[in-house]
Amino acid sequence: MNETHDPARHSWVPSANTPGHDFPIQNLPFAVFRRAGSAEAWRGGVAIGDEIVDLAAAAGLLDGLAAEAARAASGDSLNALMAKGQFSASALRLALSRALAGDSPTALSRCLVPQRDAEYHVPARIGDYTDFYTSVHHATRVGALFRPDAPLLPNYKWVPIGYHGRSSSIGVSGQQVRRPHGQTMAPGATAPVLAPSARLDYELELGVFIGAGNPLGEPVALDAAESHVFGLCLLNDWSARDVQGWEYQPLGPFLAKNFATTISPWIVTLEALEPFRLPWTRAEGDPQPLPYLDSAGHRQRAAIDIQVTAALQTAAMRGKGDAAAAVSRSSFRHAYWSVAQMVAHHTVNGCNLQPGDLLGTGTQSGPDESESGSLIELTRGGKQPVVLPGGESRTFLQDGDTVTFTAWCERDGARRIGFGRVEGTVLPAHPA
Known part of the structure; x- marks a missing residue:
């Protein structure tokens, strides 16, 4: 295990700290979404509390392997990120955990989309x-x-x-x-x-x-x-x-x-x-x-x-x-x-x-x-x-x-x- 599993870690996104919430900072699951009813492009996102981190918007705020992984997840499926293997996804998850942690919002705050405003797509092109x-x-x-x-x-x-x-x-x-x-x-x-x-x-x-x-x-x-x-x-x-x-x-x-x-x-x-x-x-x-x-x-x-x-x-x-x-x-x-x-x-x-x-x-x-x-x-x-x-x-x-x-x-x-x-x-x- 690593620092992302620390049960004491909390987030500046208030809903992520709610006891019993599915999406605390220790989770950070992936999906493909867009704003409901919009003509926006589908893109990858990560859940934090009641919000979604828009990975297409966040990619420019990250660096190194995490930025590469975020760009791979910015399309209409997660296949490109999946193909990179666990090390890349882990690097992105760690970078997001650090950027979302603490008491003060970071530049990532402008990349958040409320889940109540989102609709979802099958997260991958499932070949088989x-x-x-x-x-x-x-x-x-x-x-x-x-x-x-x-x-x-x-x-x-x-x-x-x-x-x-x-x-x-x-x-x-x-x-x-x-x-x-x-x-x-x-x-x-x-x-x-x-x-x-x-x-x-x-x-x-x-x-x-x-x-x-x-x-x-x-x-x-x-x-x-x-x-x-x-x-x-x-x-x-x-x-x-x-x-x-x-x-x-x-x-x-x-x-x-x-x-x-x-x-x-x-x-x-x-x-x-x-x-x-x-x-x-x-x-x-x-x-x-x-x-x-x-x-x-x-x-x-x-x-x-x-x-x-x-x-x-x-x-x-x-x-x-x-x-x-x-x-x-x-x-x-x-x-x-x-x-x-x-x-x-x-x-x-x-x-x-x-x-x-x-x-x-x-x-x-x-x-x-x-x-x-x-x-x-x-x-x-x-x-x-x-x-x-x-x-x-x-x-x-x-x-x-x-x-x-x-x-x-x-x-x-x-x-x-x-x-x-x-x-x-x-x-x-x-x-x-």
Whole structure:
């Protein structure tokens, strides 16, 4: 760790010092923004309290590697900054931390834009998107719904399972998600039908943005894997469960997933997450990872304690002014596979990752059923509705429902940092 993690450091931006704020000076996450409703160019920014440091405006006030990094983040995506690797992003983060610290505003004050006045763009040009399946608790509970006698397939504890997703339908928080059509096969039916999904679900995930890539044909070793990661965001992997149940054999989900994925605008760097590291462990009796997925250094610090929550607001709740109701909470510390293992496995065959590529962690569910990161788990496949505070209930999402994810890290001796939020609202299906 370094001076940017000092829990006693405070900022001349007053809101950054508010207890419990997602964006204190110890965080400094990245996004791409512009003033809402304007014709301004999209450009990179860094959150500090309720403000955004406009990196295009700030670049001329910095020097050296930090200035180069700020200029790289001044375009309509963060790809150029990501490609420079962690050292450049760290230099920029350190320079901003020093310039924002203390009691007196600096020249950087004229580079601030209130977050309430901003709108956001997907923070990177995402060339490829891979979604993993890192929660053994999610995999077991969902598997039990379809295979009660063998809920977890034999390869799960050996292989970080993933599938290739669709990058073109990834949107930023606030995305309007049209209920998808797909083939479904009703129980007892002799033929499928094309219909709007009746079992639309969310999946509470984190997204991992790749920084510096690797050349085609050159695997990334486990202990070097995190040096290829720029940071993490929130991710909602919208899922049409009835479509998925019919189509996923033998090659996995397709139309059940490719219609929408929503991410938060803010990317929290791995450096900012450093105080929240934990040892990575594998339960006694479970198979230990193959050598390319295991090392002493990895076991010492590869887990990260990130609290994640899902909340639901129906159209009726919104109409009455009722806040979204929390439906589940878990932690990334429960993940069976780590960020480093995801990267190492993805590249072990020589696959090349590129700056701005996105990896999904898969649904993050904890060991208790209340920590389930999807409705299919919480409702036991739609058999046990979730009852909301106003008396409404849900087995799966209905039109007009808004799903909100939040995430944060906290521990004694460190300043709490957060990820902001990711929201998406379900729209009715297009007419057939």
